[in-house]
Amino acid sequence: MNSFKHIVPVLSTLLLVSCKKFLDVQPIDSVSDGQTIIDKTSAETATRGLYRALSADGYYGVTFQSIGYLSGDNVQWTGSQSIVQQFISHNVRADNANVASAWNAIYATINRANHIIAKVPNLTDPLLTESLKNQLTGEAYFVRALAYFDLVRTWGGVQLALTPTNSANDKNGIKRSSVADTYAQVLSDLTAAEPLLPETTNRYRATRKTVWALRARYHLYQSEWALAESYATKLIGDGTNYNLVKPYSAFFANNVVATPESVFELSYSTTYTNGHRNQWQPPANNGTRQWAPSDAFLTLVNDATIGGNRNTLVAKTAQGLWYGNLYYRSPATDPAYVLRIAEQYLIRAEARVQLKNLSGALDDLNAVRSRAGLTASTAVTQGEILLAIENERRIEFAFEPHRWFDLLRTDRVAAVLGVTDKNKYVLPIPASEVLIDGSLEQNFNY
Known part of the structure; x- marks a missing residue:
């Protein structure tokens, strides 16, 4: 049917x-x-x-x-x-x-x-x-x-x-x-x-703040820069509840859930598991490793000047087999991350570039880079900053569903x-x- x-x-x-x-x-x-x-x-x-x-x-x-x-x-x-x-x-x-x-x-x-x-x-x-x-x-x-x-x-x-x-x-x-x-x-x-x-903080269910986060993304896709900036600011300004947890792995490592990084994530349990884990983990960890980091991505994420501490996204078996490590829990109770505060920073950075607020854009870009243990971006012109944001998004959201859609919308x-x-x-x-x-x-x- x-x-x-x-x-x-x-x-x-x-x-x-x-x-x-x-x-x-x-x-x-x-x-x-x-x-x-x-x-x-x-x-x-x-x-x-x-x-x-x-x-x-x-x-x-x-x-x-x-x-x-x-x-x-x-x-x-x-x-x-x-x-x-x-x-x-x-x-x-x-x-x-x-x-x-x-x-x-x-x-x-x-x-x-x-x-x-x-x-x-x-x-x-x-x-x-x-x-x-x-x-x-x-x-x-x-x-x-x-x-x-x-x-x-x-x-x-x-x-x-x-x-x-x-x-x-x-x-x-x-x-x-x-x-x-x-x-x-x-x-x-x-x-x-x-x-x-309600205008409450709930990382598992939709609230007014969850709507604001999706609206920021929506307006970015629509090239409505002022609105994208405005809605992203609502989340970024709520530092009591949302912030870039450090280091990068702090939002997913050590079996954590619902950290201040997360605006909206989906939960799983021992009886209702997340299918991602089996696809990413290698046979040595009882997975199938049906998909794995590309050689190009491994080069980038393992470069300390590009990946910073985000190289925790990947790991290598004793036999030298690289695999993605965002989903690793056993049983597979890993959350699925739908909206993160890092995205709001990079949405606002991109919107600000388009609004000719280059210094503000760099502030947001560098906040994400700083969390990753990187120095400030050397980008100066509008075009350079846009490319820097694109490259930052590639690493930041490597195993989340953004890269293809980012390249489409731009x-x-x-x-x-x-x-x-x-x-x-x-x-x-x-x-x-x-x-x-x-x-x-x-x-x-x-």
């Missing part, structure tokens, strides 16, 4: 905590039944299920994230499956199973959000306060905004599904929206989420990666989806 018409499975009974604990702690394992949101208990359970969908293997658990870095130049594929090599060689086919997995997982997440948005505001359970209704609805708007943001930057304009799916035929015939309209939906959802959410793919066919700058719509729904137009040349 077409996952775009996904019907969320029946929920399992869960031990629910108080409203305060629900808002303050990381999500517990759960499965959502979006069609059975009838009271406070089921509304909270559905929201936990929303985060479960966001953290699933097809989305931030593995597959979507891997598209962002396999398509760049920091990672090499060591396995035999051609479907993964297609991203590295930029010859992705419409029948690629990973493309379908990511697409399906993102739309399944959207559908869960749609159920919450449609149903929670109308519930009459006396135990469900208005503030909690707002909180849960705002979380759903935020997650839906993130999902459409990820869809549009990966596939271009997509079908906008804004109501719950209840049958297999509900969404037949929806035409793809334009890129502009899809981005407009992202902003609409973020705008709706912001006043509904129109640097051809110059850096040598990919001159702009048709390859978006992925194909999964062939299975196009086959099922004749109104779903395939991207050009796929």
Whole structure:
């Protein structure tokens, strides 16, 4: 069945905590039944299920994230499956199973959000306060905004599904929206989420601050420099709750979670593990090392004048085999990092360059460099500073899904990666989806 018409499975009974604990702690394992949101208990359970969908293997658990870095130049594929090599060689086919997995997982997440948005505001359970209704609805708007943001930057304009799916035929015939309209939906959802959410710090659940962080990224992608700077400043200015922890590895090493570096991360448990770890760790550490740091990246990150103390991102086996070490825990309870404060600094740095505030841009760039144990940048001109920021982002977010999208949004793919066919700058719509729904137009040349 077409996952775009996904019907969320029946929920399992869960031990629910108080409203305060629900808002303050990381999500517990759960499965959502979006069609059975009838009271406070089921509304909270559905929201936990929303985060479960966001953290699933097809989305931030593995597959979507891997598209962002396999398509760049920091990672090499060591396995035999051609479907993964297609991203590295930029010859992705419409029948690629990973493309379908990511697409399906993102739309399944959207559908869960749609159920919450449609149903929670109308519930009459006396135990469900208005503030909690707002909180849960705002979380759903935020997650839906993130999902459409990820869809549009990966596939271009997509079908906008804004109501719950209840049958297999509900969404037949929806035409793809334009890129502009899809981005407009992202902003609409973020705008709706912001006043509904509390201005609190929660690194596992969406709050007003989480919205600000995604808005900073959104406005950067839209070249809306003043707004990007403004929203990034909201997070950077909150030094009590967010700061660049030192050294670089302090946000992920020694089994830490939810450090002040993190604006929004996804949690995993011994019964619900993060699939990244197995792909990165070598057989000596009971992994498969299906993907590994590229030779070019190893040269950069191990250069003390470029990588600084970020060489902790990589490690080497006794046999001399290099591997990525961002995901290392056993069992694989490593968080998935969605929004970090370092990104906010580099967003503001880039925005300030574009606004001709070069000294301010260098201040932000050098804050990130200082945390990495590096000296101040020697860049002077606008062009030099922009390139310095690009290079800093490459190392800072090497194993997070940024590099490919950074080169796309700055129109640097051809110059850096040598990919001159702009048709390859978006992925194909999964062939299975196009086959099922004749109104779903395939991207050009796929």
